[in-house]
Amino acid sequence: RKEVEQDPGPFNVPEGATVAFNCTYSNSASQSFFWYRQDCRKEPKLLMSVYSSGNEDGRFTAQLNRASQYISLLIRDSKLSDSATYLCVVNGLSGAGSYQLTFGKGTKLSVIP
Amino acid sequence: DAMVIQNPRYQVTQFGKPVTLSCSQTLNHNVMYWYQQKSSQAPKLLFHYYDKDFNNEADTPDNFQSRRPNTSFCFLDIRSPGLGDTAMYLCATSRTGDNEQYFGPGTRLTVT
Numbered sequence: 001r002k003e004v005e006q007d008p009g010p011f012n013v014p015e016g017a018t019v020a021f022n023c024t025y026s027n028s029a030s031q032s033f034f035w036y037r038q039d040c041r042k043e044p045k046l047l048m049s050v051y052s053s054g055n056e057d058g059r060f061t062a063q064l065n066r067a068s069q070y071i072s073l074l075i076r077d078s079k080l081s082d083s084a085t086y087l088c089v090v091n092g093l094s095g096a097g098s099y100q101l102t103f104g105k106g107t108k109l110s111v112i113p
Numbered sequence: 114d115a116m117v118i119q120n121p122r123y124q125v126t127q128f129g130k131p132v133t134l135s136c137s138q139t140l141n142h143n144v145m146y147w148y149q150q151k152s153s154q155a156p157k158l159l160f161h162y163y164d165k166d167f168n169n170e171a172d173t174p175d176n177f178q179s180r181r182p183n184t185s186f187c188f189l190d191i192r193s194p195g196l197g198d199t200a201m202y203l204c205a206t207s208r209t210g211d212n213e214q215y216f217g218p219g220t221r222l223t224v225t
Binding site for chain 1: 214219
């Protein structure tokens with residue numbers, strides 16, 4: 001079983017649509033959870049952290065269910081500029097005492113005019 | 114202001130010809146990471162430095178080496194690149210106890 005699994009995508013949605021991405025992780029000892037955004041041929045950039053209580057940042061809402069080891073990202077009122085690959089990322093403490101990120105393969109979103 | 118800088122941004126090398134990629138940071142972070150990201154795949158951690166301590170991932174090929182001469186700089190050496198090493202190489206930094214990693218823009222390496 002892969003450590004972090006995401007919807008395969010791609011998602012092609014019209015402007016203004018609501019789109020949801022899902023992610024599951026296998027390591028129950030994982031401590032922190034994130035969504036990163038990666039534009040084509042660019043580096044990943046942190047979009048938002050994910051908390052059990054759920055968190056919202058403008059049009060973006062992230063949820064974590066530790067019992068199910070499931071993470072979600074909801075994007076409302078999609079914009080053309082939201083087109084990117086969204087990476088589900090899980091963070092856990094390594095044996096060396098530093099945090100290691102494990103990335104999902106990403107889900108590609110294309111917002112269409 | 115650039116915080117994590119990678120050079121070069123693009124590199125073409127021949128099969129078997131050693132290549133060195135560099136990363137520098139102005140954040141004074143004590144942890145530095147090297148990731149390999151192939152097309153349409155997740156970034157894969159190759160190794161990281163926790164201060165001066167080097168930590169290699171179990172499945173990182175011996176062909177890949179790293180040096181960290183000081184806090185600010187870290188290098189990735191590929192001793193004998195193969196065609197399968199064509200990828201984006203990402204450097205990232207973080208602080209002890211801080212979950213977030215800060216990525217550089219990456220070096221896109223092509224092995225011909």
